[in-house]
Amino acid sequence: MSTDTAAFSGPTRLQDNTDLLELVNESMAHVSRRVYVDPELYQIEQERLFRRAWLFLAHETELPNKGDYVTRNLAGESVVLVRGDDGVVRGFLNSCRHRGMKLCRADNGTIPFFRCSYHGWTYSRTGALRAVFAKDLYQDSNLRKEELGLIPITRLDSYKGLIFGSWSSEVPPLPDYLGKMRFYLDLFLGRTDGGTEIVGTPQIWNIEANWKFPTDNFTGDNFHLYSTHGSVVELGLVPPDPMSLSYGHLIRAEGGHVLHVVPGAPDPAYEFFGLPKQLVPQLERNLNPAQLGLAKKYAFSVGTVFPNLSFLQVMIQGDASSPPTPFLSFRFWEPTGPTSTRIWSYLFIDKEASPEYRKASYETYVRTFGPSGIFEQDDLENWEECSRVNKGQIAQRYGLHHGMGLHLQPDPDFPGPGDAWPGSYGERTQLAFYGEWQRWLTQAKPWVRP
Amino acid sequence: MSAASKAITVAVPAGAPEYCEVVDWLYREARLLDQGEFDSWLALMALEIIYTMPTRSAVNPKDGRGFDHDFGLFAENHASLSARVARLKTDQAWAEQPRSRTRHFVSNVIVERESNDDLKVTAAFMLSRLRSNRPLDIFTGERQDTLRRDGKLLKLVRRLILLDQTVLESHNLSIFF
Secondary structure (H helix, E strand, O other): OOOOOOOOOOOOEOOOOOEHHHOEEOOOOEEOHHHHOOHHHHHHHHHHHHOOOOEEEEEHHHOOOOOEEEEEEEOOEEEEEEEOOOOOEEEEEOEOOOOOOEOOOOOEEEOOOEEOOOOOOEEOOOOOEEEOOOHHHOOHHHOOHHHOOOOEOOEEEEEOOEEEEEOOOOOOOHHHHHOOHHHHHHHHHOOOOOOEEEOOOOEEEEEOOOOHHHHHHOOOOOOOHHHHOHHHHHOOOOOOOOOOOOOOEEEEOOOOOEEEEEOOOOOHHHOHHHOOHHHHHHHHHHOOHHHHHHHHHOOEEEEEEOOOEEEEEEEEOOOOOOOOEEEEEEEEEEEEEOOEEEEEEEEEEEOOOOHHHHHHHHHHHHHHOOOOOOOHHHHHHHHHHHHHHOOOOOHHHOOEEOOOOOOOOOOOOOOOOOEEEEOOOOOHHHHHHHHHHHHHHHOOOOOOOO | OOHHHHOOEEEEOOOOHHHHHHHHHHHHHHHHHHOOOHHHHHOOEEEEEEEEEEEEOOOOHHHOOOEEEEEEEEEEOHHHHHHHHHHHOOOOOHHHOOOOEEEEEEEEEEEEEEOOOOEEEEEEEEEEEEOOOOOOEEEEEEEEEEEEEEOOEEEEEEEEEEEOOOOEOOOOOOOOO
16 A cells, blocks of 8 residues: 555646647746646646645644644645654644544644544554554454554655655655755755744635745745835835845756845845844854855845745835844745645744844734735735636637846856856746746656756 | 733623723724725824734644734734835725725624723624625634723724634735724
8 A cells, every 4th residue: 555646647738739848938938827727737736746746744843742743734635743752753644544534633732642533543643553442343354453554644854844745755855856955945944053943823824826826926026026015115115226126146946946035235234134143153153155155145035945835034124113124934835726725824933033033023024924914915916816817718828928037147156056147037937937847747757857 | 810811800881881982982993994094093093002913723622722822913013003004095005906895893892991991892803805806705703902091082002803714715914903
């Protein structure tokens, strides 16, 4: 018995004979509107991308103690993560082997063992079937307990506090999957002695938009700021120069992992992403010289771990009377349908940060981002309206344009791995994301690079 | 138990003049929000206003009600509420262009007077919102308000919004509760 997804063997055309390779054309800067709305494409995407790739599940600090659990979905399957007596986090289908009943029905909690509420089968925190109701009424040959343990998530691993899972036994190990992106993730997750922890429980909300719209935005779209967020520009919460976020780099870290890095105002306050200066000695000992150089130079970074985990490290004002304050938010864009997505937004904080900084970082985050944020309210409006309009059959005759900055050559002097294009307004990173998405839909082993 | 929750409070019964004054205040506040009179609404907020909405998990009863008071969906003071109102007056607050059509329903009002004469008001609310092509958004929950006398007026100094939703079925919160 295996939870492996079937070996890739599907057609590379949709039922109407459209070739999947026509949906995205990087050299032509073309993306079909169908990628955001098509139900058939959604099913193919679930099978070939989401049931194979490494997907974010939780932050380790969401389940700090033995017996703590959280319930999540992994590619649409209900799963539970639990911390065992040995301190190890394990993940299982959240489903009893008897009738399939959902075992843990709260969002989080602490359990000594799993006990199904339907007929009372119990399982240890390592997933072994321990007891069934009325066991004397079974013949031993009809109840092989060793074969009836909880079904483990095929692959489970973590990187700097982020727990990922995959239903594929073929996908490369997580460190290889993250590849060059680890260098950049360390700027946020590995910069201080204790790493990061989450603040509170995540904001969770459902939107009527395809998951690729928020992801596209978080692949490094800086140039939407002065139109989408015109209201906060008017309020004076961002610099009036409409090119203010263009003076950085767009980075393709391979594997569909992308980000941008952008300097802040020429003021030491914006160095090291604006983190409190007492944390800087920790950055100096935890980052390598290339990483430290980047951290010192930049104030803003937005990016995406392929396919649907994004991050946002920014330093902004939450209102006119508060100073610019940094925060780090991680986003999981969970697809729930062709045009529906569940957003999980986490605020991360360096464990070593002071209570005052935590409070300021939280207040800045919640006033600017998340469902009520004075920036993100308008993003959410965009992503839903894009998804609605692109359902039109006439609209779908016309592709969408992703052509900004494609004539630029990578900067050979950029000190980080991957390709880095100078100028942080452009659509290289979006196209890299869609190109990788297409690889996963059309290739048996998309992780094998030419 | 915190010191605040141990404070001696006196019930202000339904029908008492102060109770009627509070209910009238709540209704008029709701009307200002539903009519888009945000400057007038802001004038009901005390300068020391704390306006918060915690996130919530679905947890088993032994783990409490699931509210997370370290994190939330609003963490506002007077300056940030003012920024939100100022934003709505620009022509580029797209989440409210066109304007959401809201209806704030307030009921189950219980009023208690605290030892410093502040009025502690708990109420159930239902907030409906319609906009563009979205289905009807419904928010339900409980508000825990503290009203303080400022001359002849009552001003809001604290609002804790306890949503029933753990997962919002709405794309954004571009409205006030």
